[in-house]
Amino acid sequence: MPSASQVAAVVVGGDDITNLKERDVMVESVTGRLMSIKETAGYYDPLQYPLLFPYGSYGWDLNTRSINGKKITCREFYSYMFQMRECYDSIVLRAGRLTQQFAVDNCVKMQASNLRWVALNQDTIRADLYKGLEDSYNTGEHNTELYFHHQSVGSPRNMNQRYQDTMALVHKFGKPDIFLTMTCNLSWSEIVAELLPGYQPHDRPDLLTRVFHARIEELKKDVLERNVLGKVVAYVYVIEFQKRGLPHVHMLLILDQSDKLATPDDYDKIVRAEIPDQQQESELHKRILKHMIHNPCGVQNPHSPCMKQGSCKKGFPK
Known part of the structure; x- marks a missing residue:
């Protein structure tokens, strides 16, 4: 549940x-x-x-x-x-x-x-297909199904256009080099500061999405303008809402030929599989422990968010 x-x-x-x-x-x-x-x-x-x-x-x-x-x-x-x-x-x-x-x-x-507009403006959005429709009608095909505009999100035409655009990027610039994910964090200061006493983040879905959108724009500046991961020549991303209704973004980045990841040392610069050293990278060490490590639960912390019916729903301790 x-x-x-x-x-x-x-x-x-x-x-x-x-x-x-x-x-x-x-x-x-x-x-x-x-x-x-x-x-x-x-x-x-x-x-x-x-x-x-x-x-x-x-x-x-x-x-x-x-x-x-x-x-x-x-x-x-x-x-x-x-x-x-x-x-x-x-x-x-x-x-x-x-x-x-x-x-x-x-x-x-x-x-x-939006659907009402599509239904009432079929002549407008079918303009580029009039010739094809006329040919189909002349051959005896009297299909009167409603036709969606390419900007109608979720429609077959919209999905197909987005897919074709993405494949065109890959065809021109090559396969993506980085698969980047950013999730919405309920502890972000912009969210916590605006919550009234006794309110939970899920009481303000408008606030969550607005702060998340601002964070995405800042992430795009870091990646696309400041080139923190290398020079990006093409990118594509999608925003999804899963698990407690929180948004997250999946972004594919295609790097310039001079910045592509070719050796293990190149990957080690942007990928970590261990906890950073507390002395050399204290800020990164603190954030990793806060956001990416499973905190004590069970007998040590029975009020942990992962606890359900007296045991950890993630199966800790391992």
């Missing part, structure tokens, strides 16, 4: 736009009549989350616009709501599991908004 408090959503028919079901949210009017409301209505948020919007604040709808008349997307609206401000104490960021539910709910709303 999960060790952290998480909220997930199941989207019925989400793999097919034509079968995507609308929200089954019913409200009772003052006259006692039941009525269904859509998630694209501005009064969906205050009706669904009265604790977060006690004054009935109007939410996002399809016609929401900024002061200068520019249309605001679903993502832009809720990104604004989840922002942290020094002089404003947001109820949305203080609700614990309800904050998680609100974030997941609106994430699904954003995905539905």
Whole structure:
């Protein structure tokens, strides 16, 4: 079972736009009549989350616009709501599991908004295939399935394009030299400093992802601009969310020919298989012991996070 408090959503028919079901949210009017409301209505948020919007604040709808008349997307609206401000104490960021539910709910709303755009703009995104469609129609193939834009994340066309782009990099620059992984650490000072008393990191998924994104940008500067691992001529990475909902990044680096790892000494400069010397590298030694060594558990430390039903779930001590 999960060790952290998480909220997930199941989207019925989400793999097919034509079968995507609308929200089954019913409200009772003052006259006692039941009525269904859509998630694209501005009064969906205050009706669904009265604790977060006690004054009935109007939410996002399809016609929401900024002061200068520019249309605001679903993502832009809720990104604004989840922002942290020094002089404003947001109820949305203080609700614990309800904050998680609100974030997941609106994430699904954003995905539905993107799918709705795809369904209503088939002529636009099929423009580069009109000739092929005409030929198929003339040969008797009347396939009317919806076609996804190449920027629709998770769609077959998007996945295929990303794969082809990656293979093109390997074809031109050669095989990757370094497989680099960075995980989100709940003890990062930026996260700990913003948590309210009694709050856990999983109560603020927005904070975790925002800090992780900032750390990734700094990592990219170290690797791509400062060349701490050598000159990088090409790279590709993917961000995943696994185990307690924490993000981590897998990055493949292709180094310049002059910086490629060719000898055991080259690998020893960037790879360690032993604990660093405490006298020569005290800071690295301290971090390795803190983040990469299994701390005492069992009888010595029965409150260790790895303990489950009186024993270590990792099987320590070995």
